[in-house]
Amino acid sequence: MGLLDIVPAGVVTGKNLLKVFEYAREHNFAIPAINCTSTSTVNAALEAARDIKSPIIIQFSQGGAAYFAGKGLDNKNQEASIIGAVAGAQYVRAVAKAYGIPVIVHSDHCAKKLLPWFDGMLAADEQYYKAHGEPLFSSHMLDLSEETKEENIETCLKYLKRMAAIECWLEMEIGITGGEEDGVDNSGVDNSALYTQPEDIWDIQKAFSEVTDLFSIAAGFGNVHGVYAPGNVKLHPELLGKHQAYVVEQLKCENPKPVFFVFHGGSGSSEAEITEAVRNGVVKMNVDTDTQWAYWEGLRNYYEAKKGYLQTQVGNPEGEGKPNKKHYDPRVFIRECEKSMSKRVQQACDNLGNVDKL
Numbered sequence: 001m002g003l004l005d006i007v008p009a010g011v012v013t014g015k016n017l018l019k020v021f022e023y024a025r026e027h028n029f030a031i032p033a034i035n036c037t038s039t040s041t042v043n044a045a046l047e048a049a050r051d052i053k054s055p056i057i058i059q060f061s062q063g064g065a066a067y068f069a070g071k072g073l074d075n076k077n078q079e080a081s082i083i084g085a086v087a088g089a090q091y092v093r094a095v096a097k098a099y100g101i102p103v104i105v106h107s108d109h110c111a112k113k114l115l116p117w118f119d120g121m122l123a124a125d126e127q128y129y130k131a132h133g134e135p136l137f138s139s140h141m142l143d144l145s146e147e148t149k150e151e152n153i154e155t156c157l158k159y160l161k162r163m164a165a166i167e168c169w170l171e172m173e174i175g176i177t178g179g180e181e182d183g184v185d186n187s188g189v190d191n192s193a194l195y196t197q198p199e200d201i202w203d204i205q206k207a208f209s210e211v212t213d214l215f216s217i218a219a220g221f222g223n224v225h226g227v228y229a230p231g232n233v234k235l236h237p238e239l240l241g242k243h244q245a246y247v248v249e250q251l252k253c254e255n256p257k258p259v260f261f262v263f264h265g266g267s268g269s270s271e272a273e274i275t276e277a278v279r280n281g282v283v284k285m286n287v288d289t290d291t292q293w294a295y296w297e298g299l300r301n302y303y304e305a306k307k308g309y310l311q312t313q314v315g316n317p318e319g320e321g322k323p324n325k326k327h328y329d330p331r332v333f334i335r336e337c338e339k340s341m342s343k344r345v346q347q348a349c350d351n352l353g354n355v356d357k358l
């Protein structure tokens with residue numbers, strides 16, 4: 001039985017989203033979450049997943065969302081980030097079904113200082129729910145890992161209750177993920193603080209489960225955001241297995257993997273590390289840095305190959321009067337970016353076992 005026997009194509013939310021993650025957990029694969037900043041990058045991700053018959057997660061960061069709306073907009077009080085995220089989600093909704101795959105539309109890291117962004121998106125979800133009986137977004141991520149554990153859980157719970165009412169999924173983060181992304185710099189943090197403890201996971205699982213089962217946990221196990229030189233970081237995906245075992249012991253449940261884990265900061269990790277993380281209940285993995293590189297590489301390779309056709313509007317190696325329009329049409333060179341990015345998205349899917357799942 002494939003995923004499309006369980007959920008419809010298009011954006012999935014609520015119980016259907018839960019079914020998708022349960023299916024992934026049961027079948028030992030994870031779905032990559034691709035950071036998108038434009039309709040071009042959204043399309044590249046959707047096309048990639050469609051061609052390998054798999055579900056995909058489209059996610060917008062606070063900065064990516066502002067970019068989606070246009071860099072010319074002022075982002076005071078997170079206005080551009082709210083408008084851009086909502087526009088992005090609406091765009092994904094408009095096209096997702098045509099690609100014939102289940103699509104999860106998600107917002108990425110939201111730290112405490114960015115909460116107005118979160119509030120704005122949630123207001124749009126509530127409005128959408130009134131009209132359509134489901135939220136606009138499938139899920140949102142709240143990152144209060146910089147705060148104390150108590151404040152983190154308490155604030156998440158406050159939002160979780162509001163989100164449970166509209167069947168919107170919450171992804172939270174506990175433990176510090178190193179590196180720097182969207183302005184949060186943890187590169188100087190002591191290594192021992194990078195690893196989440198099983199008691200922390202249980203505290204979250206217990207408190208959240210009383211409200212809803214629509215949530216997942218991004219637990220630090222040595223992850224680093226952004227790029228880094230290989231060998232600088234020690235990932236311990238086996239810790240996730242220990243967390244699961246600890247929760248199973250508390251719950252006395254039959255399911256060996258009661259917690260939905262999310263893998264952040266996984267750029268550059270080995271296949272073995274990814275496989276072990278997935279085996280231990282990771283159902284979503286963020287992919288950003290590598291697809292950014294792939295998008296750029298598509299343009300670079302195109303330029304290198306067509307250099308002689310891209311210097312003037314008229315005149316190329318074939319003759320002085322030859323027009324170059326078809327070489328500098330954005331549909332041509334941006335398409336090369338998309339094709340290159342799509343390939344990288346498929347590679348991410350492949351690494352996570354997310355191939356041929358429909």
Ligand SMILES: [Zn+2]
Nearest residue numbers: 173177218264
């Ligand atoms: Zn994170």
